[in-house]
Amino acid sequence: MAFLSEAPLELGPLMAEVQAPDRGGVACFVGTVRDHHAGRGVIGLAYSAYAEMAETECERIVAEAEGRWPVRVALRHRLGELSVGEAAVAIAVASAHREEAFAACRWVIEELKRRVPIWKRERYADGTEAWVDPSAQGGTASLRGGKPG
Amino acid sequence: MAFLSEAPLELGPLMAEVQAPDRGGVACFVGTVRDHHAGRGVIGLAYSAYAEMAETECERIVAEAEGRWPVRVALRHRLGELSVGEAAVAIAVASAHREEAFAACRWVIEELKRRVPIWKRERYADGTEAWVDPSAQGGTASLRGGKPG
Amino acid sequence: MTTDSAALRIRVRFFARFAEVVGREAIDLRVAAPATVADVLAEMRRACPPTDVVPAKPLCARNLSQVSLEEPVADGDELALLPPLAGG
């Protein structure tokens, strides 16, 4: 379980993993839990995963990025219960040249969203909950609690 | 002296400056001192600045970025003597959407390099020193020490 | 469901909303060889009716890799049915 973490994410150790004296540029991305989604107040959420596949898919993404650009990539995704403001995902990409670090960092977050089997169940200020479906109209697939499923 | 720092840079406080519950994406860039430049071994360097103008120019860049994208930007540049691996510049950009955070972060580092009056004097493994000129063939403008100026 | 020697044993796994609505995390099926992912899904809908939550063409992973519905399956495969991904 190298890429998934039940503990809060910290960018510092990820940067330390990828930095080296010959890699002078580090591009990073941290995605945190927002306080709203599709017009509704969010008070927290839970991430779950198909862990074996998620680990495998993250490993593939890192290997593909490192094959495509001269970069080193570190990546973590949080699982479990998160509060607003907590980091859900953290990425650090180091390279000798910043253009490549930015390009690879950007690519890694897009691939992660597209390929890694992780799901998000949001809890709302009105007491309801929903599985988030980024592809759906309104952004959620189902409701629980105050509204019918 | 808000943007220039004689003390080592840390990304954490910059991220804290820009993060907010409605800004879920933070793109960052850290540029560190590399151990080589234009084929020569670098053992350290010194950054100096036209401080009043550098502060003003950084302030303008942040304001322009925040006017151009819905982002918050934090920016620091180190001055003084740096060792290999130390951070020379750190940027954190938070936005509700990662595309804008990445675009603004990328723009800020390019504008900083283009507009902010900061100079770099490198010290090499062979005992020489040189003012770095990114626009020059070979990357340096003058030599001191083991080679004639 | 067949039980002859040419039957493929496939474990179907459910996650997130699918697991919640189906009420279980996995079912073990047997399908006649040769079979594709689509054949496994058809057998699942026949053998395990509360799987209506699974759309006609769900995102599927066979042995940890995303595959199309036309992908052949082999004995012992794990077939995961993935609700819309929401990581990052």
Add this chain to the structure above:
Amino acid sequence: MTTDSAALRIRVRFFARFAEVVGREAIDLRVAAPATVADVLAEMRRACPPTDVVPAKPLCARNLSQVSLEEPVADGDELALLPPLAGG
């Protein structure tokens, strides 16, 4: 150098390699009004010969903003001569 009442007092500042080679960080000049940045540079080269390190068309900042050589200058202005920038 003029000293009449129409003369503009301009402070020229040197940085980094320019300061190192010229051997000073600033010189105060007077130039006849009206004058541009280019006029100030011409007066600098006349009054302060060791400024050969400054190229014919240096990067210049007038009162903290980059300007072209055609930019007019005013009494009390600070004109900074900037070697190639190397921040970041």
